[in-house]
Structures are given as C-alpha cells and as structure tokens.
Amino acid sequence: MTYAKTTGFTADQQYLARMAKALAHPARVAIIELLASKHTCISGNIAAELPLSRTTVSQHLQELKALDLIRGEIDGLTVCYCLNTELLQRVHQQFTAFFIGATSGAACGPDDACAC
Amino acid sequence: MTYAKTTGFTADQQYLARMAKALAHPARVAIIELLASKHTCISGNIAAELPLSRTTVSQHLQELKALDLIRGEIDGLTVCYCLNTELLQRVHQQFTAFFIGATSGAACGPDDACAC
C-alpha cells in the first residue's frame, strides 16, 4: 500500500497541492504575514510572537524554507529570514489561475440534471 | 499536550489555513478541476477518472463538502456534485489578499541588516 499517492495527477496539481499544504497551518500563515509586516527580515525571535515553542516554529520555518518560500541568511549569531517574494508572486498566479478555472466554468443551473 | 493548536492565531489565519488544507492534496485539486470542467455536475464516477479507489475519493469528497466548497444533491440512484462557486470566489479573494500582503510588503533589500 502506498500512501500520499501522487501517480496519476498532473505536475500542476501536485505543485498546487504542495504549495497549499505550506499554507495549511495557521502558524505558517502567521509566519509569512509576520515576515511581510516587518520592515527588516526578523530572525528566529519569530517564536516570541507565536503561541508555539521555539522548536515548533523552527520546524515550520524549515518547511517553508524547503519549498523556497522563505530564505534564511546567517548573520553572526542570528538568522535572518525573508520572504521569497518572486516565488510568492508566481504561486499567487497559479492559485489565481486555479480559482478562475474553478469559478468561471459552467456552473450547475436549472437546466442541468440536478439543481445544486 | 495539545495538537493542532489554534489558540493565539487570528480567525483569518485559521480560516485561510483550513481552506489551504482543502487544496493540500492533488486529489482534491483534481476533483475541483473535474467538477469545473464538466458541463453538468457529475456524480461519483469521479472515482473512475482518478487513480484512487472509490472509497478514498468519497472521503475526499466529504472533506470538500464539510467545508461547503462542493455540494451534493441526491438524484435517484446517483449523487450530483457541484462546486460552490460563490464560496470559491470568496476564498479566492482571501488568498489574493494574503498574497498581495505578502508580496507587496517591504522586501529585504541591500539597506537592511541582511541581504537575502
């Protein structure tokens, strides 16, 4: 038995799902919002602003970093995290394309077999 | 120890994360794309178009239905699923607002403490 089955789905579907999963936890949403709101890219004291332990926050940071959504630069003793805005823009476009396709398609109407 | 901790995050962050989680599996992305592409709202033969068992597809359908992203109407022996386009549009707006905020914020530049 294989879990997290991926064969049979398009690369686009898998990529969108991977990016969606990155946003599928409020902590990671909050981290991205935090990084966006700070003028300078703040370091791991991100944990101080979240209701989670430093370890857990570090784990979430690594997940975002693995997808290249954020980047970290070691600056002496502290680590400076920043958003990868270029990638975020591309991801935004992909989400938009998906939602446009999902909402502009022929919706169920009274003429159809069912009436949702 | 509490898992899936939510306290301390805003309602918006939690809602966005919940919707992102709905798209965090290629099967659910594929299901939404399928429903959008079909002229009429197709029924559970969705499973025939996906590389998953009917049981697993039904499970994914229930998850989408629980978030009201899709709706199902019983029509005799078959069940007719449709997209909730109004909700999808609202979710699209929320994702857009999030991405705009994340990408339009002050990015890390050469003037900052670090240079990501």
Next chain:
DNA sequence: ATATTATGTCGTATATTTACGACATACTTC
C-alpha cells in the same frame, strides 16, 4: 421480491504532521 447499481460508512493499517524537551553547534563576549 430479487438482483443490480450507486453511494456512503466503518474498521483498520500505515504515513505524515504537529508539538516540544533535550541536546548539539556555532558565534559572540568577557
């Protein structure tokens, strides 16, 4: 009524996610 078909639910097994304490590492400061 019985068979067939479409669908959902239950049970279960495995994988993954989430969370955090404890430890290791590396840099700064004294």
Next chain:
DNA sequence: GAAGTATGTCGTAAATATACGACATAATAT
C-alpha cells in the same frame, strides 16, 4: 578559554491524514 546566546537537530509522543476492503443502505430494474 569560559560563559552566554541564538539557532538547528534529534528523539519521541500524540494527532491527523491517506488509502482501501468490507459492509450497509437506498433506489432502480427485472
């Protein structure tokens, strides 16, 4: 070099997600 600080990694535990066979249910067809 020793002490302190910021950070990452490891180990581990609990929760959740994923996947599917087996069964239940309900409508249709014969």
